Amino acid sequence: MLKDWSEVYSIGIDEIDQQHRGFFNASHRLYQAILDREGRDGVIEAVGFMRHYAETHFQAEEAFMRAHAYPDLEAHLRQHGRFMRQLDALEGDLRTFGPSQQLADRALEMTQDWLIDHIADEDVLYALHVKSEDQSGQPRVTSRHPPIDPT
């Protein structure tokens, strides 16, 4: 189901929130292109637009996390990498089988629904890290990993 951007998806960092809105739009454009059976060229073009948008957004997030010395950067980047590989696999199937309702649904799930989960599970963590840094006036190392028990 297509979902509109909502404030509940905001992580409180304007630049990133704007990009997430754009990510929703790219996702919906891709879904619609597959659903409308725009023809192979139109569909592949929509995949290309989604890929370009995701790459640009992920690069911006990576630069932001590096600038704030986010400790779980590597795990976060692995998720972005997984997303790009799934997009490649989707493009391969679109080229092989052509557009279908099934592939439209898969595209929406792996872009829009993925993003919603990714924001809630991952992006909020670096936002919290940055906010805690702002409050203390200096970088604070946080990690979701439990401390190692020395005993």
Ligand SMILES: [Fe+2]
């Ligand atoms: Fe992210």
